[in-house]
Amino acid sequence: MPRKKTEHPAPALAKAAAPVRQAPDKAKTINDIARLAEVSKKTVSRVINHSPLVHQETRERVEAVMRQFNYTPDPFARGLAFRRSFLIGMVYDNPTAQYIVNMQYGALDAIRDSGFELVVHPCDSRNPGYIDGVHRFVQQQKLHGVMLVPRVSEDQALADMLADIGCRYSRIASVSLDEASRMVITHDRDGAAEAADYLQSLGHRDIALITGPSSYRSAHERTAGFVEALSKRGIELPAARIVEAGYTFESGVAAAERLLSGNQRPSAIFAGNDEMAAGVYKVALRAGISIPQQLSVVGFDDSPLASRLWPALSSVRLPVRDMGRIAASMLLQSEPGAASVASASVRPHLVVRDSCQPPAY
Template sequence: MAKQAQDEGLNAKLTINDIARMAGVSKKTVSRVINRSPLLNAQTREKVEQIIADTGYVPNPQARALALGRNFLIGLIYDNPNQQMILSMQRGILEALHGTEFELVVRPVDRGSARVMDDIRGFITRQRLYGVILLPPISENDTLARLCDEEGCRYVRMGSAVLDDPEHMVVSNDRDAVADAVRYLIAQGHRRIGLIAGPHGFRSAKERRDGFELALSEAGISLPRSLVADGQYTFESGISACESLLDLSPRPTAIFAANDEMAAGVLYAARLRGIEVPDELSIIGFDDTPLTTRVWPPLTTVRWPIVAMGRAAALKLIGTAIGEGSAVNEPSTFSSTLIRRGSVAPLPIA
């Protein structure tokens, strides 16, 4: 027992540099083995893993954190009513963090608060965050990006338009994707198409509306103000907005809702009025959340690659730390695509 205790005391003092020397590899290679990086050949991995097993070496995250002046924590900061989007983003981030020393800390904020910047600064400094991922619409605030720089905290912004350098950005093509979705409705014969827009102040809402209007303009279709209803990215706002559109005479034959929650609200409102979907009303949403296949008919929607975007955002932050190279090597632009299901049908010929 005494010898075991002595050995354990000795092993506790081993550093990553010692393991690298014993294995005849670089410190970065050992770090890659510890963090289960795929960027290693099997022989090198097995050699380093055997030495770690033989010596009983245990990485010391506290020591590494002390050396970095940061904890191994990634913060997810958001103010967004779409909970499914938050959950999908977390899933992507956690996929990237799996097998590393990093953990995720989630922080909702109120972007309308006069103290929001002070609150975020306090969160970053108290937790000594390694980096943060900022979700829209708060990610669109350039002041927040500067705050992160001032605190020496890495950051990645997610959005629907380019807001920053590639190392600080993951962006989707919302405008083009929505234009394609509306072109699909037009190809089905629909010309009186309603829009349930997203909340004011969200860049995604603007980009999606711009794509909607672009497709109509290309087809020479006018957009009366009465065919645009405001939504809040919630199921309830989808119902309310749809009711205002269905009160029109003539009512729209198709509706594009700027997210799936509101599209589900459209489906609900139509059912309450006895309007058959898709025979009397076609519906398209945006996100491709799980609920799109849990309603009837299943919703045609634009698939937003939110999980992949979350994974890329996290790897942009931690890539160098886990030996995965430059953050810029992670993709910055992601394409959304139309997923055709049962909620769209050709316009019946009168």
């Protein structure tokens, strides 16, 4: 009922329309809380920031009021005063989608209910200006910290830049590249060794390896772990059984073609990631080589692909979500200077499916 039509509005009705003259649900500010809790805004600020310099009773009174009005401090006001934000950046360079998404879920696990949010920043490390791009991103948004995902996490120049401008960061990598408080180490080497042990234990002796690009630390580690573990068990890989590829499906196809074309085929292939393992599947299927009867295959990453191939691919799994969670929580815990004691570490493990069996000699 439009107001204008009521020629003589009853005062009572008018009052009901705007009861108690209280802004409907305007967000409370620190001043409101201070007034309602009968303290100064500075004391409320201390409670917000968990300062020990507040009397227990005072703290409880303030917290009760905050809870009652569902108060949360304005991140922009805090950001302005603190000169830094409550934003965590995730910087990455085009690994596979599932990896990125799992990593994001992990980071979000860590910051849930902390008042922090996740800002994503994919970049292209082949572009020489990409470090400047990250620099601008960090400065502009006054990021609380950034997580560096492989492969950008391996770029020392990036880490140096962040250290220079005093931005906290955490790096996820297959080996330690920095002080412990900044590293989440994934030990890819151990995962590759487990794959090697598995194939050897099945009875394979003529084994081939498709590696990722040697410029990738993870590829180097996976290769070294695999070769060393076999060597420990008395199997030396001849150079012809090691083919370097590019971590892509197509490069895996090309590598598998080389490996499977001769008349002396290996009985098993370990691929440095699942994409390349899928390439092996394609070549084998096309050539009528049946997996696992005539060829065993192991991948790395345990991507969604692994369980969708047929036969399902055995693959080394990295706990990506955990890695993301740990990398993000390192940023929340540590003060910029303070070094935490323990270095974070995570272990890969082999997920056995249907792509391997003893060789048919």
